[in-house]
Amino acid sequence: MNPQEQELDYPWGTTLPEPGQAQVLADGVRWLRMPLPFALDHINLWLLRDHIDGRDGWTVVDCGIDRAEVRACWETAFEQALDGLPVLRVIVTHMHPDHVGLAHWLCARWQAPLWMSMTDFALARLWAGASVADTAVEGSGPAGAAAARHFARHGLVDPEAQALISKRHDYYARLVPDVPPRFHRLLDRQEVQIGGRAWHVIVGYGHAPEHVSLWCPTLDVLISGDMVLPRISTNVSVFDLEPEANPLPLYLDSLTAYDVLPEDALVLPSHGRPFKGLHQRIAQQQAHHAQRLAEVQAACVQPRSAFDLLPVLFHRKLDMHQLGFAMGEAIAHLHALYFQGALTRSVDADGVYRFQQS
Helix, strand or coil, X not given: CCHHHHCCECCCCCCCCCCCCCEEEECCEEEEEEECCCCCCEEEEEEEEEEECCEEEEEEECCCCCCHHHHHHHHHHHHHCCCCCCEEEEECCCCCHHHHCCHHHHHHHHCCCEEECHHXXXXXXXXXXXXXXXXXXXXXXXXXXXXXXXXXXXXXXCHHHHHHHHHCCCHHHHHCCCCCCCCEECCCCCEEEECCEEEEEEEECCCCCCEEEEEECCCCEEEEECCCCCCCCCCCCCCXXXXXXXHHHHHHHHHHXXXXXXXXXXXXXXXXXXXXXXXXXXXXXXXXXXXXXXXHHHHCCCCECCHHHHHHHXXXXXXXHHHHHHHHHHHHHHHHHHHCCCEEEXXXXXXXXXXXXX
């Protein structure tokens, strides 16, 4: 446990639910944990006891990626974690593969509707249908030929890295092969009745186009998704789909929406363990990004590309999966400083963006 984690309170200590098993956290709230084939090796999913149109059952929050081992975990959960009741609704916090990947399967299996923000639903549908031949949706996020060209403009020109990123053109579609064709839209400040309790939608930006968190004041429970994580910093990236984006200020501003929530709220994050200490963790994140921005600005005393800054931002070896997200995050920090006027930007003879102190 790192020093910042030690400042938080983990009510269940190091106890984790086994794959496919549910752990009770509050009245009508259960925790599932599913595997991921990345360095970040798990995602937390949530079961909320519900009653819809005269039927008792469960609302599922987030789904996991579409892999055989995750489906198998869900099959175990269906048998052992649902008390013999059906899934009545599927809520997805945002469009990243570990959250939406199995939504199509869960919705079809249980004839349950998908609830999601419109922007994330539309982008998930777009990227799930991406193909090499369709250049309008070529690649997705940190992978594919368009991503490789985007990162090359920011200094990642190594031929081997370029080839590996380009080769992963179907990265998103492999993890999210389909998305339900229709959905129920979630909006900021909307109130959703789940199991006779009001859950309030809090929309955040920067990590995903329109990320949904859910707050239940009756239970003092916040399902934070990826917006507030206890151990790692939420990824905030600039990808090829929106190359001039400035997501970091959007993310940091979004965190202010949680200011009105109580400090002792139980936070259910998508990665890591449920914890208390919401405002402490948000303060840590604000300080973390302020420090990183200062380090990036200091490093740009000479012209620097995003690739040049990876050792400044990441003090560990990055695998190919992590490299794309690291490049996206480096660009996001440079853009935050560039758009506020702290850095200038130029293009060198090789067509690479270089940033320097103003």
